[in-house]
Amino acid sequence: MTQRAAASRAVITLCSAPRSGHLRRQLHSLEGVADLRTIVVWIGDDEPPALPADDVLRVPPGRAGLRLAAARNAGADRAVDTGASVLVFLDADCLAAPDLVDRYAAAARAHPDAVLCGPVTYLEPGADPELLGELTRPHPARPAPPPGDVVLAGADDYVLFWSLSFALTSDRWTSGPRFDERFEGYGGEDTDFAFGLREAGIPLAWVGGAHAYHQYHPTSSPPWQHLDDILRNGRLFAERWGRWPMDGWIAAFAERGAISWVDGSWVKASADAVPPDPATHPPR
Known part of the structure; x- marks a missing residue:
């Protein structure tokens, strides 16, 4: 250095x-x-x-x-x-x-x-x-x-x-x-x-x-590779502030059936929830 x-x-x-x-x-x-x-x-x-x-x-x-x-x-x-x-x-x-x-x-x-x-x-x-x-x-x-x-x-x-x-x-x-x-x-x-x-x-x-x-680099939208992080950190955020962050990504995951609202929190819809076919939802 x-x-x-x-x-x-x-x-x-x-x-x-x-x-x-x-x-x-x-x-x-x-x-x-x-x-x-x-x-x-x-x-x-x-x-x-x-x-x-x-x-x-x-x-x-x-x-x-x-x-x-x-x-x-x-x-x-x-x-x-x-x-x-x-x-x-x-x-x-x-x-x-x-x-x-x-x-x-x-x-x-x-x-x-x-x-x-x-x-x-x-x-x-x-x-x-x-x-x-x-x-x-x-x-x-x-x-x-x-x-x-x-x-x-x-x-x-x-x-x-x-x-x-x-x-x-x-x-x-x-x-x-x-x-x-x-x-x-x-x-x-x-x-x-x-x-x-x-x-x-x-x-x-x-x-x-x-x-x-x-600078450009390929990403996915929503960021499927970060789904577990977003749920964990979103829950921590909600406990402090009374609302979930990253609204757009949460909505996109929910629309695709990857997460569900259960007992006042967003959770994975199933233990093996996976991203959709990248040919259907390619990186932006």
Whole structure:
């Protein structure tokens, strides 16, 4: 790994072997960004490869799967320990616009108590990473203010929080809340974090111009490979908040007969419930 002098901004990324190529492209997109430390949290059950990052730490899987919540906590703690005052979380899938870190840092100066979210563009297969400016198409599900604007979210907007690109000050992080490490495997921990922000009265803000670009990779919709995780984590979420997260995926699983509502909870319709034929429901 590389070694830089202490920096006041840090990018924190979680990664495992299937996304190592995406991660290397992300790190390349951050080259030349001033006053920046890159921190990779390796979440696989193997040893991380040599990576061009300033810090690489390991948070191996738990009994139920990848420990995304614990990994984000560990990465943020490392950033604070190394002196960063602005923490940027960026999924390994995502490329950073050249001014993403600067946009987040400016918003953090103006709104030091807020958690900040920039717009995300989902790239098509074969997209040229050298042409990101021309490919910018923020996902329509979330606000995307004009560059330079910061818009505070309403109470109903916290459910729109995505952990794939967000930022906050080190003071905001150390004051809490943290990600709940009872969540293991896929799904729910980011919405739980967002609802904790809302409960604590912490502002959520949309940051215009802090663009991230999600690199294409095949996925299934709904994510059949994560069905058990979604049910387990959804149940944990519902116990705290009185409602289930991931509504769209839950509805899709129910429509396909994979889950049923039994005694006030979603459960697998049968012990051997399996995904449909991929020829009928191919990855998007």
